Amino acid sequence: MKMSMHDLDAEIAGIEARIAAERVALEDAVTGCTNSLRDTVSSPKTLLALTGIGFAVGKVMFGRKAPQPTPVAKKAGVLGMLTGVAGTAIGLMQPKFGVGTLARWAAGKYFSSKTPKAPKAAAPGPARGRTTAGV
Numbered sequence: 001m002k003m004s005m006h007d008l009d010a011e012i013a014g015i016e017a018r019i020a021a022e023r024v025a026l027e028d029a030v031t032g033c034t035n036s037l038r039d040t041v042s043s044p045k046t047l048l049a050l051t052g053i054g055f056a057v058g059k060v061m062f063g064r065k066a067p068q069p070t071p072v073a074k075k076a077g078v079l080g081m082l083t084g085v086a087g088t089a090i091g092l093m094q095p096k097f098g099v100g101t102l103a104r105w106a107a108g109k110y111f112s113s114k115t116p117k118a119p120k121a122a123a124p125g126p127a128r129g130r131t132t133a134g135v
Contacts, residue, residue, distance in 0.1 A: 079106070079110050080107070080110070082106075083106035083107055083110070086106070087106075
């Protein structure tokens with residue numbers, strides 16, 4: 001089955017025309033679906049329904065809870081103010097110490113436990129200081 005060049009060109013042109021027509025039809029179908037979906041989603045009824053569903057889901061999941069009282073911060077008083085001022089002054093004068101080193105130390109001392117720590121027991125060994133052996 002030999003075809004002439006003229007017949008082949010005509011068949012190729014027909015196939016190209018059919019492909020172009022199908023491409024245009026597909027683009028029209030996609031554009032129509034996109035526009036229809038956009039109109040449906042942005043309609044007032046849909047937006048109102050989605051808002052109501054979101055509100056209901058939020059109520060079910062999170063419910064109503066009594067507001068918790070905010071914790072009251074411990075007031076630092078005069079010592080807190082002084083440590084802040086001292087830390088700022090040292091930080092501005094000598095940057096090698098770092099900003100707030102003294103303030104952190106003083107705050108640690110102030111806010112640490114108020115109970116005095118027991119002194120460490122001395123290790124057993126020879127007594128220091130005066131001895132009676134050489135008298």
